[in-house]
Amino acid sequence: MTALLEALDLAVELDTREGRVPLLDGVSFEVAAGETLALVGESGSGKTLTALTVLGLVPPPLRVRAGRAFFRERNLLRLPERELRRLRGRELAIVFQDPLGALHPLLTVERQLTEVLEVHERLTRRAARPRAAAALEEVGLEPERVLAAYPHELSGGMRQRVAIAMALLLRPALLFADEPTTALDAHLEVQVLELLRALQRRHGTAVVLISHDLARVAEFADRVQVLYAGRTQESAAARVLFERPLHPYTRGLLASTPTLAGEPRFPLPAIPGQPPDPLARPPGCAFHPRCPLASARCRAEVPPLESLRAPSDHRTACFETPRLLLERGA
Amino acid sequence: MTLFLLRRAGWFLVTLWLVVSVSFVLMRAVRGGPFSSERALHPAVEQSLRARYHLDWPLWKQYLQYVGPLDWSAEGHALVGGDGTRPFGGLLALDLGPSFKYRDFTVGEILAQSLPVSAALGALALVWALALGLPCGILAAVRRGTRLDLALRLGATLGIALPNFVVAGLLVLVFVFGLGWLPPAGWGDLQHFLLPSFVLGLPFAAYVARLTRAGLLEVLNQDYVRTARAKGLPPRLVLVRHALRAALLPVVTYLGPATAGILTGSLVVEKIFAIPGVGTHFVNSALNRDYPLAMGVTLVYTVLVYALNTLVDAAATLLDPRIRLEEAG
């Protein structure tokens, strides 16, 4: 299977007075056509930055230090801006976390939708209007009301739907969804995610779903990748990750999720400590200060991301993997 | 919108009435009338002058005469509602009274002569403010951190810091005496306009540049600009339709206080360049104790500033649908 998007060793850093801070430290992933990949991690783990890097939207003073991102055989990171612009919106799209901030406050919904068509397909505003209306219907909104409205006149859920409609207008091959439901109320979260899934199925769009909520993405992702401190710690098919997590961080995340099934656990287990300050990353494995299994080797060397023998697409970056496999009896 | 305008008009009348009443009382009640600065007048002459300007009437009578609900005929009979030729007198009929100093003119006539001149000067100064300030601000924001940005920012700070008479002096030295390109004073055609309006508008151009730069920088960091780029829109479109539209709102709001500042600054600029505008008249009226003229000018300026502020607030709501008129009112 050739991946639709293959990102290799993405590295992004920031120059500060105290030194060079690595924000993304060699992150790789791939997405096949039509599949959903979930990128999971706490805030500060670099998940949003991953999407921005691929799209070429890394804001200064941050800087892309290294990496390649192959989309349909072309390395996006080396593409001239003009070419990249042509891909953005048309083949690669993104929905951001806060729809109130992401939509322009002074332009009507119609304007924000039609301008995409005007620029990419050279349509006139009038010709683009029906397409915009159709896009809104597809996400479950009434065009007559919504087209003429301004973003602040809509509810949070409606805004996010508008953002999704806007992103999918040109039927992109790949959609990044950066925490699309974090800013919404719980009951809306499921709605929006199901909407995404329905649209994805209908149009065959690949989705990179970025989230901090591991449990939430469980139902919606085909594969899951866990990031911590700018590095990938574990990646596997969704089912495998949830049933047989190997990396201590993943396990900690799963254990700290409140569930309705099973025995109530009190107090809710949490991973002790905090994610490291990018300026003061611990040597070796970034997670070792908080890891119950940390050994001397973990403190000194950075564990590489390695595949298991079976299933081969289950990768984890931990020196204790053999021990854990033994314990599990795998 | 109509409610907003009506409410604004209401407060305006209150303000105006306050200004009129307070200044009126101060002027008439204070010692040292308009004739005390002139050479000693023969008592009879002074008497007749005072009578002519009704300065011998009791204060309340003078007040009502000035503001206008009553108008006394020559014989001294009070005529409610005017002298038969018009319904009201005084301010209500937009009659600002006769000038004490320029005895053959009414305040209205003096203003009619000088207002167009000052208006032209002020309008041109505003044009400079925008034509100079906006591009500089945009450039500085787009080229943030470069030496150009630094130079523009320094220029803006200088423009704000230096008083306009200092700038005027320096520019006159360079352009009038040094290079000889422009005439030193007088009023007539475009070349007379250029230097005074530039001097007048410069500090406001500097402020506009600052506001634009700051606003644009903040907007350029906003998520919606990032969205616009993520949609693949060309940079110029992103700048103009997305960024500038949001960033320019503070500049529009600034036009109100800017106008007030231009009016203030015009006092000095008109003096330096010998421009026969309203500002010159005001300063002279203060020095000459020509109270009706002074008051007339103050009233006109208050009206102007208030009207412009209202206009600007109304425009702000049109530009930004998030602002509600109740807040602006």
Next chain:
Amino acid sequence: MSARGSASPARQAWRRFRSSRGALASLLFLAASGLAALLAPLLPLASPRVLALAGEARAPRLELGGPHWAHRVSIRLRLNEPPRSGELLARAERALAASARELTAATPRILRHGPRAAPSELELALLYRPELDPARGADLEARFATLLASQSGPDGLHVPGGGTLALALAGVTAQDGYGPLGALDRALIALRHRLFGFFQLGPWLGTDAKGRDLFARCVFGSRVSLSVALAAALVSVVVGVGYGALAGYFGGRLDAVMMRLVDVLYSIPFLFVVIFVITLLGEYRTELARLGIGRMTAFFVVLGLSTWLTMARVVRAQVLALRQAEFVRAARVLGASHGFVLRVHVLPHLLGIVAVYLTLTLPAVMLYESFLSFLGLGVEPPQVSWGILASDALDALNPLSVAWWLVLGPALFLGATLLALNVLGDGLRDALDPRLGRNG
């Protein structure tokens, strides 16, 4: 938070402020200016007032200077024939100095005028004192003439140690370079005299048409301009903070009424009111003087009242926010009086924002003052302020003689001070709240 060491908000603000080189430089510059203004009489500058009726403005010359300080009483002696030897002259000078000391209780400096080898005139220069001023009725000339006559013979002055020197008293003149001075200034002048004698710096910024040194006038003008700015700003702060704090603290109807008043006042172009009021106050000068309110005081107050509105608005907003804060409510619950809460809890939190707006008010007031002085409605001659200097400069400009330096002097001083104030204000604003104000 990282383990970088936490600091109190004040220290963090100071660190941010320190990192802005412009703001630091401005602070130093302003401190130096203030010091120079305060100590102006101590500096070896020319007198700002003395008129030389030469009638023409002279361009700047970068020379070191000489014993030309005009603030003196001079006893001039004409030498009728050149002295026979330098040593004789020296002894004669000492004797003359002693005579002068006897009459005036001060030791004069002796200046020789004329060619170096054979001076034609001796000047005994004493630091100016009003009681020695012939214009005020002092009879120094007569007394010195008498003393000189008693020490002279037909050939001239009997020089102690042998010899005579033929000289005649040419006259006694006095020039008061400063007008009536306060105690501090008199002490500074005396100290200057002790340090520098009659040395004064050269005309680095030239002179005006009346022969007055521009550099000295600019420095002395700074005294007026800076003190007016500070005093007026103080008035502005006191009124603005008081008004805004009251409105914000008590809220409700009182607040609504007070802020409405502010809104109304805001729409009146204030400079006009200021001009109005100053003109009116001019009529009541004697009454005010009787109350101890001099012209300058009235000026400060009026100027200060013209700029308090913004401060009031800002303070009110801050106090409104603070009022909701937990610690204020807690204090009230514990039974603290309004006054106590205001003084102890609210006011300290206002310091930051007041400081920032102070740096905005100061240049505004300075500008107003210079505007008014420029228009002839502010400070009056013989006092000097930068506005007056600029006005004189512009009046003097004409196509025939372009005295460009007259414009440059006040431009430099005013411009530098206002620039420094603005940069300082920006730096303070960035330091105290990086979220407020401009980016980068």
